[in-house]
Amino acid sequence: MQIKTVRDILDAEVLCGEEYLDQEVSSACGADLMSDVLAFVKDQGILLTGLLNLQVVRTAEMMDMKCIVIVRGKTPDEKLVDFADSRSIVMLRTPYSMYTACGRLYNDGLVGVE
Amino acid sequence: MEKIHLQYNVDGDDLTLAGEASSDVRRVLRQLGFDAETIRRAAICMYEGEINMVIHAYGGVIDVYIDPDSIEIIMADTGPGIADVEKAWQEGYTTASQTARDLGFGAGMGLPNMKRYSDFIDIETELGKGTTVKMIIKINS
Ligand SMILES: Nc1ncnc2c1ncn2[C@@H]1O[C@H](COP(=O)(O)OP(=O)(O)OP(=O)(O)O)[C@@H](O)[C@H]1O
Ligand SMILES: [Mg+2]
Numbered sequence: 001m002q003i004k005t006v007r008d009i010l011d012a013e014v015l016c017g018e019e020y021l022d023q024e025v026s027s028a029c030g031a032d033l034m035s036d037v038l039a040f041v042k043d044q045g046i047l048l049t050g051l052l053n054l055q056v057v058r059t060a061e062m063m064d065m066k067c068i069v070i071v072r073g074k075t076p077d078e079k080l081v082d083f084a085d086s087r088s089i090v091m092l093r094t095p096y097s098m099y100t101a102c103g104r105l106y107n108d109g110l111v112g113v114e
Numbered sequence: 115m116e117k118i119h120l121q122y123n124v125d126g127d128d129l130t131l132a133g134e135a136s137s138d139v140r141r142v143l144r145q146l147g148f149d150a151e152t153i154r155r156a157a158i159c160m161y162e163g164e165i166n167m168v169i170h171a172y173g174g175v176i177d178v179y180i181d182p183d184s185i186e187i188i189m190a191d192t193g194p195g196i197a198d199v200e201k202a203w204q205e206g207y208t209t210a211s212q213t214a215r216d217l218g219f220g221a222g223m224g225l226p227n228m229k230r231y232s233d234f235i236d237i238e239t240e241l242g243k244g245t246t247v248k249m250i251i252k253i254n255s
Contacts, residue, residue, distance in 0.1 A: 033219075033221045033223075034217070034219055035162070035219055035220075035221035035222075035223035035227065038161070038223070038224075038227055049218075053217050053218070054133075055130075055132070055217050055218060056218065058133035058136075059161075059218070061140070062133075062137075062157040062158055062161045063154065064150065
């Protein structure tokens, strides 16, 4: 699935990384615990999270993730968006809650990795 | 390829900076053309260790030695040390502060992760003196 399809499914706003929306992702993960992401993520290209701090971007960077989705319409500050941008990571903001956002993506074929 | 030595000072006061060193090593490994899986293993190990140096100690020094068949990471802090290393290895054991938890850390998964993704790991620690974690990641071939 292309990241722009993820954007559409989540009615999301693109905060940065507009130029990477054509990239393909095949699975996603939702987490607010960064150590869990570091422990269990395999090839998930997308991280859905409610956390807004630089370590979220760092974690995604270490895991080669392509896109971070901020759930529940929270607004990250400019510094965070710039940081994601500098790492060539797409940042999306969706109005949906974590549960709903994950459910919508899963329903449309973006699975998890167990 | 000659053995490459990289050294980083990790600032113990600024949580937002934690991960800078790991990010730089990841960049160097990519430039050197290592495979993605090796880079990811090294990045996870070092990042977990770097976060620990900041959230549990007061920062310190990281030495990284890269040669064609292995990456060695030595992380030395002058923090409080670990009282019970046996416990520290267990999944879920944590003494992380609320500040660290708010950032998404403190699941007690860091050391188990480092063990899982490295080929060798050793901790030397002394209460009141500090902790040194040494890890070796062999290159996938
Ligand atoms: N460098 C260190 N100095 C002092 N104590 C440490 C250090 N590294 C780890 N510890 C101790 O070992 C415990 C377990 O570490 P570990 O990295 O596994 O989990 P954590 O850091 O608490 O949480 P997580 O890594 O999941 O975010 C820590 O909570 C802390 O008590
Ligand atoms: Mg840790």
